[in-house]
């Protein structure tokens with residue numbers, strides 16, 4: 001049997017990982033509070049009514065106007081927060097741009113509202129913008145049928161899929177999509193507040209995630225590309241069932257190792273920190289442990305479904321949307337092992353996939 005870490009070992013590991021990083025600033029806790037993290041760069045938080053209870057957003061002073069990075073969820077609370085922040089930090093000054101690191105709805109959910117409210121353009125990569133647009137306008141029936149087949153193939157019981165799908169349909173935060181955007185590309189530069197920000201693209205968590213890096217002062221607006229305390233979700237979905245996002249994710253982490261080790265990291269969740277390279281190594285180790293666990297199971301000789309493997313990787317009950325993320329994440333690890341020739345996938349006559357050692 002593979003060696004599972006006990007709950008105590010897990011929490012000790014988490015504490016050791018947390019203590020290995022430095023947190024130079026206090027968290028802005030109340031709505032409307034801001035922390036100045038570098039000249040002209042303000043950190044604020046938007047609340048979220050879910051387990052991950054906040055998203056960090058950043059306001060960049062451009063002298064005669066300002067930019068914002070990531071929007072928060074499409075809720076009235078977030079809208080009130082933005083009105084308050086604009087009035088308090090930049091009274092009478094125009095918002096010059098809404099920059100979204102990626103399309104996930106805690107990052108881009110208010111993009112179209114902010115564009116209208118403040119008459120500002122949206123900055124996003126091509127991959128993120130069009131993914132958001134496609135998801136917002138896709139046919140719900142086609143989407144649900146495709147997901148049902150995908151999850152059945154992974155071994156999820158139909159009744160659990162139906163529960164999950166019902167919960168997902170009630171999701172109140174799905175935004176309308178913004179009508180237009182200005183494209184961010186790898187290496188392109190934005191000059192804001194006398195500082196040059198370079199676009200650094202990452203993959204694996206989302207199709208074409210943009211980080212902004214200021215090389216002169218080593219500051220990284222990281223989005224979800226590197227987070228302290230939690231690992232970003234890396235998942236395979238029904239839209240691209242043969243994808244290998246974990247490979248893309250690990251390569252993108254390598255790219256972050258080319259940035260200054262002392263970089264001040266401004267993540268989308270959790271505290272602002274220093275220790276970029278240490279955090280990248282921690283994340284690599286995390287995925288390495290997940291892969292080892294699956295390989296050890298496979299080496300015991302029995303074939304298993306992705307749904308079974310999800311229970312080993314997560315070791316707790318996952319509900320509704322967590323299930324999509326958890327099963328997708330398990331599939332990402334299995335795809336990585338299959339596509340690197342360390343495991344194989346067999347589909348039975350009923351269409352069920354199982355995984356085994358090569």
Ligand SMILES: [Zn+2]
Nearest residue numbers: 102104205224
């Ligand atoms: Zn995200």
